[in-house]
Amino acid sequence: MGRDFTDDIDDCCKAMLGHTNWGFMDTELDKDVTYKLRKDPKIKYVVVFYKASDICPKCDVHEIDCECEEEDV
Numbered sequence: 001m002g003r004d005f006t007d008d009i010d011d012c013c014k015a016m017l018g019h020t021n022w023g024f025m026d027t028e029l030d031k032d033v034t035y036k037l038r039k040d041p042k043i044k045y046v047v048v049f050y051k052a053s054d055i056c057p058k059c060d061v062h063e064i065d066c067e068c069e070e071e072d073v
Contacts, residue, residue: 009047019053 010020025034025046037043058068 013049017049017051017053019055021050021052021054023048023050 009022013020013022025037025048034046037046056068
């Protein structure tokens with residue numbers, strides 16, 4: 001399977017923060033910031049690199065599939 005541009009974003013996020021937890025900014029993240037960015041015709045997309053990984057440090061599984069929190073209840 002070939003690479004696409006999201007693989008490059010993964011690589012960049014991994015190099016900078018040690019994980020691949022990123023996403024495209026949408027209107028739900030920050031309506032004021034997104035509105036200002038969308039008014040600028042030179043800006044097509046905004047990528048957000050989150051500070052923390054989305055992998056559970058206890059079980060090394062994606063947080064959506066992690067059952068650690070349920071076990072603590």
